[in-house]
Amino acid sequence: MELSKLPLVLLLICNIYSGQTEETEGSGILQLSNEGPRAVLSVSPQKWLTEGDPVTLNCEVNSSSTGWTFSWFTVILSSVIICIFSLNTDLSDRYEQLSDSSRGAGGKYTVSSVALKHTGVYVCRAERGKPAYTKYSNTQPLWVTGVSPPVSLIISPSRTQHFTSDSLSLSCEDQSNSDGWTVRRYTESWGLTDCSSLHQGSQTGSTCTISSTSTLDTGVYWCQSESGEKYHPVNITVHSGVILESPVHPVTEGETLTLCCLYKHTSPSVLRADFYKDGSLVQNQTTEMIIPTVSKSHEGFYYCKPPERGESPKSWISVRGSHSYSQISVLHTLTSVLAACPYLLVTVVLIYKCCRMRGKTPE
Incomplete structure (x- = not known):
C-alpha cells in the first residue's frame, strides 16, 4: 500500500468503528450513504482573519431550516488519534462545547471582533426534539493573525509553499525565551496533531523538523503554549510541481x-x-x-x-x-484639536463677557 494513502485508510477504519459513516469532504475517502438530517457549517467572510476583524459561522440543516437549536464546538483531537490510541467511540471526546454556545442559537455564531483565542477548528450540531441530534457538521477552521504576536513561527526555507521530499524546519521564537512552545498543525488527512506524531517529523524543544515533506504535510501550522494559547498560524502547502x-x-x-x-x-x-x-x-x-x-x-x-x-x-x-501610518493619523488628529483650541477659548470668553454685560444693563 502507498504510504500517502495510509491516513485515509486509517480514517475510514476509525469512522466505521466509531459509527461515523458520513462523507468526509475533500478527503477522497469512500463515501458511505447516511440517511437523516445533516448539519453543514460555513464561514463568512473568510477563514483567514486579522485581529479585530468580524466573522460569522453559519450552521444549516440540509433537510429543514425551522425548529432547530444549535450547539457550537471546537475540535480538540482528530478521529484517527482517538481511534488508534484510546479506541474510544464516544465522539463527544473529540469536541469541546463553546462556553457561550447559546449565543449562536439562530444558526449564526457571530464574533464582531476576533482575538487570537478564536484561532481553532469549529463544528456545529443541531437538535430538534429529544434526542434528535444531527451528526457533527463538517469542520471549519478560523485562523487569526495577531497585530504583534508574542511569538513568531520561523520557517526554513522562508516561504509558504514547498517542494515534496524536501527538509522543512519550523521554530517558535519568543523575544524572551522559546521554552514552553510547541508546533502544532491542522491538515485534511490527520486533523489536529503535533510535530512528533508526523511520519517524518521530530520535535526538539520548540523546533519541528520534517526530514522529507509530502503532500500530506499540507496544512496550517502554529505555535501553541502549554496553556493552549495559539499564535501565528501559517498555511503551508507541499506540492510536487x-x-x-x-x-x-x-x-x-x-x-x-x-x-x-x-x-x-x-x-x-x-x-x-x-x-x-x-x-x-x-x-x-x-x-x-x-x-x-x-x-x-x-x-x-x-x-x-x-x-x-x-x-x-x-x-x-x-x-x-503600518504603525507609522497610525502614528501620523493620531498626530494629525491632535494637531487639529490643538489648532482649534485658541478659537474655542476666544469664543467662550466673548460669550461670557456678553452675558455679564447683559446682566449689568439697567431695566
Whole structure:
C-alpha cells in the first residue's frame, strides 16, 4: 500500500468503528450513504482573519431550516488519534462545547471582533426534539493573525509553499525565551496533531523538523503554549510541481512585495510565468512580480502559471496596517484639536463677557 494513502485508510477504519459513516469532504475517502438530517457549517467572510476583524459561522440543516437549536464546538483531537490510541467511540471526546454556545442559537455564531483565542477548528450540531441530534457538521477552521504576536513561527526555507521530499524546519521564537512552545498543525488527512506524531517529523524543544515533506504535510501550522494559547498560524502547502515563493509573514503597508515562480527540476529554478490575483491576470511572462508599495487592496490569493508546467497552488497574501501610518493619523488628529483650541477659548470668553454685560444693563 502507498504510504500517502495510509491516513485515509486509517480514517475510514476509525469512522466505521466509531459509527461515523458520513462523507468526509475533500478527503477522497469512500463515501458511505447516511440517511437523516445533516448539519453543514460555513464561514463568512473568510477563514483567514486579522485581529479585530468580524466573522460569522453559519450552521444549516440540509433537510429543514425551522425548529432547530444549535450547539457550537471546537475540535480538540482528530478521529484517527482517538481511534488508534484510546479506541474510544464516544465522539463527544473529540469536541469541546463553546462556553457561550447559546449565543449562536439562530444558526449564526457571530464574533464582531476576533482575538487570537478564536484561532481553532469549529463544528456545529443541531437538535430538534429529544434526542434528535444531527451528526457533527463538517469542520471549519478560523485562523487569526495577531497585530504583534508574542511569538513568531520561523520557517526554513522562508516561504509558504514547498517542494515534496524536501527538509522543512519550523521554530517558535519568543523575544524572551522559546521554552514552553510547541508546533502544532491542522491538515485534511490527520486533523489536529503535533510535530512528533508526523511520519517524518521530530520535535526538539520548540523546533519541528520534517526530514522529507509530502503532500500530506499540507496544512496550517502554529505555535501553541502549554496553556493552549495559539499564535501565528501559517498555511503551508507541499506540492510536487510548480510553487509560488511568497512571504511567510503578513506584509506591512508601504513595503515592497516580491513573488517568484519556482520549479525544482530546472536550473535556474526561477521560471518566467504569468501571475494571478484572485483568479485575474495581473502580470504576464516575467521572472518575478514586484509591487513596490503595498496597500490593503493588494491583499488576496496569488498563484503563478508558467508555460507548459501547470500552475502553482494559491497562497493568501495578508497586508497589515503600518504603525507609522497610525502614528501620523493620531498626530494629525491632535494637531487639529490643538489648532482649534485658541478659537474655542476666544469664543467662550466673548460669550461670557456678553452675558455679564447683559446682566449689568439697567431695566
